[in-house]
Structures are given as structure tokens and as C-alpha cells.
Amino acid sequence: xxxxxxxxxxxxxxxxxxxxxxxxxxxxxxxxxxxxxxxxxxxxxxxxxxxxxxxxxxxxxxxxxxxxxxxxxxxxxxxxxxxxxxxxxxxxxxxxxxxxxxxxxxxxxxxxxxxxxxxxxxxxxxxxxxxxxxxxxxxxxxxxxxxxxxxxxxxxxxxxxxxxxxxxxxxxxxxxxxxxxxxxxxxxxxxxxxxxxxxxxxxxxxxxxxxxxxxxxxxxxxxxxxxxx
Numbered sequence: 001x002x003x004x005x006x007x008x009x010x011x012x013x014x015x016x017x018x019x020x021x022x023x024x025x026x027x028x029x030x031x032x033x034x035x036x037x038x039x040x041x042x043x044x045x046x047x048x049x050x051x052x053x054x055x056x057x058x059x060x061x062x063x064x065x066x067x068x069x070x071x072x073x074x075x076x077x078x079x080x081x082x083x084x085x086x087x088x089x090x091x092x093x094x095x096x097x098x099x100x101x102x103x104x105x106x107x108x109x110x111x112x113x114x115x116x117x118x119x120x121x122x123x124x125x126x127x128x129x130x131x132x133x134x135x136x137x138x139x140x141x142x143x144x145x146x147x148x149x150x151x152x153x154x155x156x157x158x159x160x161x162x163x164x165x166x167x168x169x170x171x172x173x174x175x176x177x178x179x180x181x182x183x184x185x186x187x188x189x190x191x192x193x194x195x196x197x198x199x200x201x202x203x204x205x206x207x208x209x210x211x212x213x214x215x216x217x218x219x220x221x222x223x224x225x226x227x228x229x
Contacts, residue, residue, distance in 0.1 A: 011071045013101060019072035020081075020105050021112040023064045027076050028116030028192035029123075030060035035199035036124045049199060050176065058173035065165035074165075077186040078106040079218040083153055087222075113192035121196065132194055132201025136181065137209055144179035145210050146217035151175060152185045153221030158228060187211055 011019070034056030035049070042049035065074040075081045085095075085102045118128045151171060159167045175183035184190055184202070190210050193202045202210065 013104075016072040017104055017108045019068040020075060021108040021115075023068040023072070023074055024076040024109045024112030024188050025116035025119065026064055027057075027060060028113045028189065029120045030116075031057050031189065032117050032192065032196045032198060032200050033120035033123060035196075036120065036126070039199040050182065053200065054173055054176040057176070058169045061172055062165050062169035065168060069165065072105075075105070076109060076112075076188065077152075078109055078188055079149065079153065079186065079214060080156060081105050081109070083157070083218060083222050087157075109188045110191055113188040114195055117192040117195045126198075130195065130197045132197045132203050134197070134201045134206075135203045136206045141181045142209050142213040144181035145184060145213035146220065148175045148179045148181060148183035148185040149214040149217030150221035150224070151217075152183075153218050154225050157222065157225035181210070184210060185214060185217075187214060190214075 031053070035053045038049040038052035038056075042052065064076065068074040068076075073084065075084065081102055085098055121128050121130070152168070152175070155167050155171045156164060172183060172185070175185065184193065190202060190207050193200050194204055194207050
């Protein structure tokens with residue numbers, strides 16, 4: 001079967017689960033792995049390390065959205081999946097069925113985030129199981145995460161057909177630098193980075209604040225996007 005014929009098939013739900021797992025794993029592997037490499041090579045220059053981490057993340061994100069978008073929508077983010085849940089049919093039966101699938105998709109994303117982080121550790125000969133000691137907190141960082149996540153949801157919902165991969169990658173690359181939190185904007189990313197005591201890490205104690213800020217930002221971004229419908 002050629003690629004064109006294959007692309008016309010409707011992906012099964014198992015294929016969507018596999019795509020969300022693999023895509024999120026690859027994304028976190030890129031984020032954590034590039035952070036480890038950048039810190040080792042930057043000679044203590046945090047700006048250079050952050051730039052390297054940003055570029056690797058942007059390139060990986062674009063490729064992953066292009067590759068897995070036709071299969072699962074390339075969410076790689078529980079909040080994007082939740083927004084998708086509530087953006088379709090409002091019939092109770094449809095919501096119940098979609099909510100069940102959403103739970104499995106989010107579980108695949110979270111598992112992928114952990115596996116991707118551990119894979120990055122394995123590549124750099126680090127202990128697989130670890131937790132970050134890097135505290136990230138305070139009002140400024142929480143506002144930054146709300147802004148980063150709200151902007152991401154807005155870009156996804158307002159992106160013209162066929163432009164999402166480019167716009168999302170560009171937005172995340174920019175948000176790495178214009179937000180105080182370096183734009184996690186993703187609960188799966190919080191989990192993966194929590195499991196890595198490296199450049200990209202976040203301490204468990206800092207995670208709840210980030211998650212709450214992300215949820216509030218996602219709601220605001222979805223609300224704002226609807227105002228333009």
C-alpha cells in the first residue's frame with residue numbers, strides 16, 4: 001500500500017493511542033535530552049543552553065505534529081485533548097463516549113512523557129529514575145504559565161488549516177523566551193520534567209502551581225478563541 005492510499009484510511013483508536021504515546025515520548029525526549037546536552041556544552045552560559053534547548057524543541061515539535069497530526073491530531077498535551085473534548089458535540093451520549101476515549105489518550109500522553117524522559121536519561125548515561133530539585137515558583141512564573149498555555153490553546157484553535165505545525169512550533173519557540181517559566185504549557189511536560197533532575201527539570205513541589213496556572217490559561221485561551229468564531 002503506498003503512502004497516499006494509507007493516508008486516506010481512518011486511523012483506529014489504538015493507532016491514535018500509539019501516536020499520542022510515541023509523540024509525547026519523543027517530545028519529552030527532545031526537551032530533556034537537548035537540555036542535558038546544552039548544559040554540558042554551554043560552559044555555564046545559561047542563555048546559550050536555553051537557546052539550544054529551544055531550537056531542539058521547536059524542530060522536534062514541528063516534525064512530530066507533521067508526522068502524527070494525520071493520525072491523532074498530535075495533541076501531546078492533556079489540556080489540548082480536554083479542550084477538544086468540549087469543542088465537539090454536546091449530546092450526553094457523545095460526550096460520555098468521547099470522555100472515555102479522552103481518558104485513555106491522556107493516560108497515553110502521561111506514560112509517553114515518563115518514557116521519553118527516561119529514554120533521554122539512558123542516552124546520556126544518567127540514572128533512569130530521579131526527580132528534579134529545580135524549584136520554579138512565584139506569582140510571575142504562574143502568570144507566565146497561564147499566558148503560555150492560553151496562547152498555545154488560542155493558536156491551536158485559530159490556526160488556519162494546514163498551518164498548525166508551523167504556528168505551534170513558532171509560538172512555543174517564542175514563548176520559551178518571552179515567558180518567565182520558559183513555557184511548559186503542558187501537564188505532560190510537567191510530569192516528564194519533574195522526573196528529570198536536569199536543565200529542563202521542575203521540582204515536585206513546584207508542579208501543582210504550574211498545573212493550576214496551565215488549566216486557568218487553557219480555559220482563558222479557549223474562551224478567547226471562541227470570541228472570534
